[in-house]
Amino acid sequence: MQFREIIPKGKKVFLAPMAGVTDRVFREIAVRFGAGYVESEMISSKAISYRDKKTIQLSSLSEEERPCAIQLFGDNPQTMAESAKFILSTSSPDVIDINMGCPAPKINKSNAGVALMKDPKLCFEIVNKVKKAVNIPVTVKIRKGWDSANANAVEIAKICESAGADAIIIHAKTKEQMYKGKPDLEMIAKIKSAVNVPVIGNGDIKNGPDAADMFEKTKCDYVMIGRASIGNPFIFDEINCYLSNTPYRYPSIEEKMEVMREHVFNMCKYKGEYLGIREAKRHICAYIRGLNNAAFFRNLACRIENYNQFEILIKEILSHTNPLETHI
Numbered sequence: 001m002q003f004r005e006i007i008p009k010g011k012k013v014f015l016a017p018m019a020g021v022t023d024r025v026f027r028e029i030a031v032r033f034g035a036g037y038v039e040s041e042m043i044s045s046k047a048i049s050y051r052d053k054k055t056i057q058l059s060s061l062s063e064e065e066r067p068c069a070i071q072l073f074g075d076n077p078q079t080m081a082e083s084a085k086f087i088l089s090t091s092s093p094d095v096i097d098i099n100m101g102c103p104a105p106k107i108n109k110s111n112a113g114v115a116l117m118k119d120p121k122l123c124f125e126i127v128n129k130v131k132k133a134v135n136i137p138v139t140v141k142i143r144k145g146w147d148s149a150n151a152n153a154v155e156i157a158k159i160c161e162s163a164g165a166d167a168i169i170i171h172a173k174t175k176e177q178m179y180k181g182k183p184d185l186e187m188i189a190k191i192k193s194a195v196n197v198p199v200i201g202n203g204d205i206k207n208g209p210d211a212a213d214m215f216e217k218t219k220c221d222y223v224m225i226g227r228a229s230i231g232n233p234f235i236f237d238e239i240n241c242y243l244s245n246t247p248y249r250y251p252s253i254e255e256k257m258e259v260m261r262e263h264v265f266n267m268c269k270y271k272g273e274y275l276g277i278r279e280a281k282r283h284i285c286a287y288i289r290g291l292n293n294a295a296f297f298r299n300l301a302c303r304i305e306n307y308n309q310f311e312i313l314i315k316e317i318l319s320h321t322n323p324l325e326t327h328i
């Protein structure tokens with residue numbers, strides 16, 4: 001099966017993998033609002049090989065979020081391949097994505113994430129072994145390189161393709177840049193010319209014009225949205241409408257709050273109220289961004305301890321209660 005075949009026809013805007021953000025609940029919402037493809041948070045191949053229960057839980061998928069990739073990180077080709085095979089048998093993802101872009105020191109210390117880009121031979125071995133272990137598309141997510149002096153994304157993309165990668169996702173910033181600076185669209189264009197598999201461009205897309213600009217300047221096949229979707233899963237519809245020249249209606253505050261409610265309710269359902277509410281705070285703050293009195297409501301959101309208090313917060317926001325008369 002080719003990567004293109006698993007993507008719904010006409011869908012070109014994807015959700016990027018984000019640790020601590022793109023759990024099952026968020027992925028389901030993103031798909032409902034027009035994401036053509038979503039990815040799990042990065043999952044440790046080592047933890048899967050130990051059959052760590054929490055990690056296995058993290059890799060479970062529902063039918064409402066397909067097509068969906070499970071992203072694996074690690075530096076050992078055998079462990080990566082065995083974990084991919086195990087995950088295929090337990091949660092049947094549509095794609096296995098290999099993380100070659102994470103800049104976190106904790107991950108890079110063990111040569112995983114973007115550190116792999118310093119070792120092209122190892123990149124080849126990992127992709128090759130994973131590809132042989134599973135009968136679904138295998139993709140890689142790379143950065144521009146380690147730093148500006150070692151911006152080897154074109155070389156790595158070609159190596160990964162020769163090892164069997166079915167698509168290349170490129171976050172066009174170096175590890176040194178982290179999330180700063182502008183994405184190097186020229187680098188994405190170079191990769192697109194250098195490989196025959198689909199190329200997915202990523203970096204700093206916040207709206208329709210940004211996405212159109214990336215498509216136009218790089219000729220990439222798809223784009224991937226990360227941070228701009230946090231608290232704004234509606235962005236997929238918005239960009240889809242822009243790209244297809246269709247009118248878009250921004251959601252009302254009531255609609256936004258309803259989606260936020262569903263998001264937090266389901267996080268509590270799947271993770272338990274204690275953990276669900278704690279992990280949801282980042283999302284709640286992001287949904288609140290841009291509303292009247294956002295700073296005040298954000299402050300309240302930080303103090304929420306249970307689901308009831310969250311419902312009170314929604315009521316406060318919707319009724320425009322005098323912020324000083326709150327119950328939380």
Ligand SMILES: Cc1cc2nc3c(=O)[nH]c(=O)nc-3n(C[C@H](O)[C@H](O)[C@H](O)COP(=O)(O)O)c2cc1C
Pocket residue numbers: 016017018019020021040041042071099100101102141171202203204205224225226227228
């Ligand atoms: C909170 C957070 C967590 C992330 N976790 C991952 C991850 O698990 N795997 C990965 O490949 N990239 C991860 N990324 C990078 C994103 O997938 C994406 O490449 C990056 O945010 C650039 O896209 P953007 O400018 O649209 O946000 C993460 C980014 C953020 C902000």
